[in-house]
Amino acid sequence: MSSVDTYAWADLRLPANLITLGRIVLSPLLFVLILASSDSGGTSWAALVVGWVLGASxxxxxxxxxxxxxxxxxxxxxxxxxxxxxxxxxCWCFVFTQRLSWIPVLIITVRELLVSIARTRWARQGLSLPARRSAKLKTLMQGVALTVAVLPPLETVDWAVLLAIWLAVAITVYSGWRYFADGRLGAVAS
Incomplete structure (x- = not known):
């Protein structure tokens, strides 16, 4: 069996996986920087840089x-x-700082949870669904929305933040729909 088929503990030490683990470990730094700037709605040059480094990684x-x-x-x-x-x-840090409304963030959260649960169930049935282009676009658009939300020059430009987050929501919902359509078709085909 290849390491793509099994969870080999040694694979955690692969450089790519160490970078991914680093992204998980460093994400709370981004959250702290957003929350520390709550007087400006979470906008922060430091949070922008950390977010971009995490995104680039x-x-x-x-x-x-x-x-x-x-x-x-x-x-x-x-x-x-x-x-x-x-x-x-x-996203939830921006809700706390009142930079984002909880409604679009809840929609994104529910989609992520539902797709994660479904993918886990499908994997147990032997169905693997690779990431679609729409899912990659979703992640990119969510990153753009967060960039717009964190960017200090846009602190008072609420329409830009609203536009960015709702575009992210639209792509997020669409990509979730695609996953469920693919999962249903894959389950029928197998």
């Missing part, structure tokens, strides 16, 4: 795993987990 760890041939089951599990920790944590 998301791209880099995947690229590293693919180009080095070190794709692993741990990486396939940890990478979306790291995305959810960072995105959802930052």
């Amino acid at each position: 998301d791209y880099y760890d995947g690229w590293m795993a693919r180009t080095s041939g070190s794709v692993s089951r741990w990486g396939a599990f940890l990478d979306p987990l790291a995305d959810k920790v960072m995105i959802l944590g930052a």
Whole structure:
């Protein structure tokens, strides 16, 4: 069996997986920086830089795993987990600072939970659904929305934050619908 088929503990030490673990461990720093800037709605240059570093590491760890041939089951599990920790944590911090409304953040949260539960169930049935382009676009748009929310020059530009978060919600819901459609079709085909 290849390491893509099993959870080999040694795979946790692969460089790409260490970067992903680092993203999970460093995400609370982003949350603290957003919350520490609550007087400005969470806008912060420091949070912007940390968020971009975490976002860049998301791209880099995947690229590293693919180009080095070190794709692993741990990486396939940890990478979306790291995305959810960072995105959802930052979103809820912005709700706390009143930069974002809880409604779009709750929609994003529910979608992420439902898709995660469904993917786990499908995996137990032997059905693997690779990330679609719409899911990658969803993660990108969520990152753009958080960038708009955290950017100090946009502190008083509420329409830009509203537009960005609702676009992210639309793409998030669409990509979730695609996962469920694919899962249903895959379950019927198997």
